[in-house]
Amino acid sequence: MKIIKRLLSFIFLCVIIAGGVLGYKGYEEYKNALSEESVEEMAARIEAQSNYTTIDELPQTYIDAVLSVEDKRFYDHFGVDPIAVGRAFFHDIKAGAYVEGGSTITQQLAKNQYFTQDKKIVRKVAEMFMAFKIESVLDKDTIFELYVNSIFFGNGYYCVADASNGYFGKAPSDMNFDECTLLAGVPNAPTNYNPTASPELARQRQQQVIEKMKKAGYLEESDR
Secondary structure (H helix, E strand, O other): OHHHHHHHHHHHHHHHHHHHHHHHHHHHHHHHHHHHOOHHHHHHHHHOOOOOOOHHHOOHHHHHHHHHHHOOOOOOOOOOOHHHHHHHHHHHHHHOOOOOOOOOHHHHHHHHHHOOOOOOHHHHHHHHHHHHHHHHHOOHHHHHHHHHOOOOOOOOOOOHHHHHHHHHOOOHHHOOHHHHHHHHOHHHOHHHHOOOOOHHHHHHHHHHHHHHHHHHOOOOOOOO
């Protein structure tokens, strides 16, 4: 019995030490990234785009669709969603591989603007630190704007305005329900889901978006 207790204590100690090391390395990576460009500078760089679209220029359906598929608790969390992280950890353990990240919109913005796309634990920790920093500097609407104005929509489009104009020939503010729900699903896998390259897959993804909107409470079951 004593041997088992000692073994468990040793394992617990190893986990604590490993967590401390990962936290330190992640914090260092975060600080290095922040020293190269502040959150204010990052935001100003994106906002300076000639085709920058504000949240007031986006249809509510599009906003709801993006929140449903990317981060339904976006306006409630502080940059990291503990529920999503826990769910992703469970799924990763079950699959025996890194299959789900649980990243919030803020974390995705941090990753896209400051870090590489590789799935390393240290980078994930750094991304969390950066998400906390972004949330301490910017309001939620601004973070959402920066996100949709800097993500890849496939076919060479890197912001919501380019994607809306490129795929539908109209400004984001003029998108209808069908276009909003179609476009919201593209960034998850832009090569596979963009309507130009893969119209059938884009429509399948659109149905997933609509189902998630219903589950999130943005649509009734009787709605489109």
